[in-house]
Amino acid sequence: MFSIxxxxxxxxxxxxxxxxxxxxxxxxxxGVLIYISEKDSLWENKIINNSLSxxxxxxxxxxxxxxxxVLSPLSRYVIGTSIGTSASIVPLSIAAAPFxxxxxxxxxxxxxxGIIEASLSMGATNLQIILRVLIPExxxxxxxxxxxTLINLIGYSAMAGxxxxxxxxxxxxxxxxxxxxxxxxxxSVVVIILLVQGIQxxxxxxxxxxxxxx
Amino acid sequence: MIKIRNVSKVYxxxxxxxxxxxxxxxxxxxxxxxxxxxxxxxxxxxxIRTINRLEEVDKGQxxxxxVDITSLTKKELLNQRKxxxxxxxxxxxxxxxxxxxxxxxxxxxxxxxKQIIYKKVNDLLELVGLSDKKYxxxxxxxxxxxxRVAIARALANDPNLLxxxxxxxxxxxxxxxxxxxxxxxxxxxxGLTVVLITHEMEVVKxxxxxVAVISDGLIVESGKVDDVFFSPQAxxxxxxxxxxxxxxxxxxxxxxKKNSKLVKLSFIGDSAKKPIISHLIRNYKVDINILxxxxxxxxTTSIGxxxxxxxxxxxxxxxxLTHLSExxxxxxxxxxx
Numbered sequence: 001m002f003s004i005x006x007x008x009x010x011x012x013x014x015x016x017x018x019x020x021x022x023x024x025x026x027x028x029x030x031g032v033l034i035y036i037s038e039k040d041s042l043w044e045n046k047i048i049n050n051s052l053s054x055x056x057x058x059x060x061x062x063x064x065x066x067x068x069x070v071l072s073p074l075s076r077y078v079i080g081t082s083i084g085t086s087a088s089i090v091p092l093s094i095a096a097a098p099f100x101x102x103x104x105x106x107x108x109x110x111x112x113x114g115i116i117e118a119s120l121s122m123g124a125t126n127l128q129i130i131l132r133v134l135i136p137e138x139x140x141x142x143x144x145x146x147x148x149t150l151i152n153l154i155g156y157s158a159m160a161g162x163x164x165x166x167x168x169x170x171x172x173x174x175x176x177x178x179x180x181x182x183x184x185x186x187x188s189v190v191v192i193i194l195l196v197q198g199i200q201x202x203x204x205x206x207x208x209x210x211x212x213x214x
Numbered sequence: 215m216i217k218i219r220n221v222s223k224v225y226x227x228x229x230x231x232x233x234x235x236x237x238x239x240x241x242x243x244x245x246x247x248x249x250x251x252x253x254x255x256x257x258x259x260x261x262i263r264t265i266n267r268l269e270e271v272d273k274g275q276x277x278x279x280x281v282d283i284t285s286l287t288k289k290e291l292l293n294q295r296k297x298x299x300x301x302x303x304x305x306x307x308x309x310x311x312x313x314x315x316x317x318x319x320x321x322x323x324x325x326x327x328k329q330i331i332y333k334k335v336n337d338l339l340e341l342v343g344l345s346d347k348k349y350x351x352x353x354x355x356x357x358x359x360x361x362r363v364a365i366a367r368a369l370a371n372d373p374n375l376l377x378x379x380x381x382x383x384x385x386x387x388x389x390x391x392x393x394x395x396x397x398x399x400x401x402x403x404x405g406l407t408v409v410l411i412t413h414e415m416e417v418v419k420x421x422x423x424x425v426a427v428i429s430d431g432l433i434v435e436s437g438k439v440d441d442v443f444f445s446p447q448a449x450x451x452x453x454x455x456x457x458x459x460x461x462x463x464x465x466x467x468x469x470x471k472k473n474s475k476l477v478k479l480s481f482i483g484d485s486a487k488k489p490i491i492s493h494l495i496r497n498y499k500v501d502i503n504i505l506x507x508x509x510x511x512x513x514t515t516s517i518g519x520x521x522x523x524x525x526x527x528x529x530x531x532x533x534x535l536t537h538l539s540e541x542x543x544x545x546x547x548x549x550x551x
Contacts, residue, residue: 112304112306114302114304114306115306115307115308117268117302117306118300118302118306118307118364119319119323120268120295121266121268121295121298121299121300121377122295122296122319122320122323122367122371123292123293123294123295123296123320123323123324123371124292124320124323125292125323128323132319132322132323133308136308136310136311137308137309137310139310210310213351213353213354214309214310214351214352214353
């Protein structure tokens, strides 16, 4: 019975990890841009700040299930098909990117203004401040934010079963719910719980280690 | 070294205009410690930040070593800032980096060679007396140690100008003394020009050569520290000096007898060495009661202050006051009965 879990588990991990990476690549720079374009920040720019902020808000407003349907043409264009595990990576990434952007923005905001001012007084460029001051100082908070994102993505990926995405959520619905195999449903839910728990514990541990000396 | 010319700055928010600096003019000499003292909100923080352009001015010029800071391009400004060190009230060290890496940071962003950085940082650690804390994190240090790291960091690029923004305001009196001593020593050994802002006259008294008093965005008084201490002109200056003596006349709370005056005497240099009071009692028909006294040790001279109650015949009192003036003692009648 456990062997039935292996493929769905791998599919879930594949969906979650690859969409997290893609979402990070999109969301991280957007979050940094929103932060530095804020008033009195390093690169104040009202237009960029307002437009990025609006885009992020719109992205975060879509219910995931609607996002999957709306984005199916994009999946077909990028992946070549609009159904399947790989195809679901597209809506998953797009759903997580604005979330990451906000997390990055709020983590960077926690860095004290004094530290930024001190770096400016040393003649640091904006890029040096972002890479060598803001990100290292905000790293524990960023790690915890990424943990949150990964857990959200596990939840979303279960829904992705609806477009044939596979994974543990799909297993729970098809075997457990439709075929009345409660044991399989329970088992898949337990595996999801373990996965969530594992990621949270790992994230906390990394953040704790980073904070240990500070 | 620094010429500040007609500098004005206004902060505008939606419904308010706050004037931070009003037409400021100051000259700061090479290799002196120049203090700017003011209450919070007086504009002193804004003023010191215009020198490395962390704050832009609305009007006026700031010339440091012949370079007009206000007209530099962004890139030139970044290079210029490397010649100006700065330390802050809350130290502002990077919490994610060790003491070593904090001090190395300004050198890293200037793309200095690794071996040179290593040697330089070790020298700086020695200079501020923290060689044993090389691999500690800022959170493991005391306030005074953090400020020492910040000083080392500010000096990493060999600046000839050091700006101190309330550098001792978050420290206890003992630590304040040791940090001021360190600053004074560094200023002398490295030939630095130091500009510091503070709200404590104590700091000015201990290390400054000259001082400017700022109030409501305006320089109300400036000059050599001993002159300002000996004969303060503006009310705010008198209050700053009074504050370090804990002399609130109300607190003395004395009932003056008839025919007496409450007088504050100030002695400077030589006049402090003469037995003036006993001379007065012996030669004039007056009684003198000493209420409070103190001596300010400044960097160049000492200034003594004495608050006395003097009573007797009005003519005798007046002649004794004249005698004081003739002997270089400044006096001020605080209360008459």
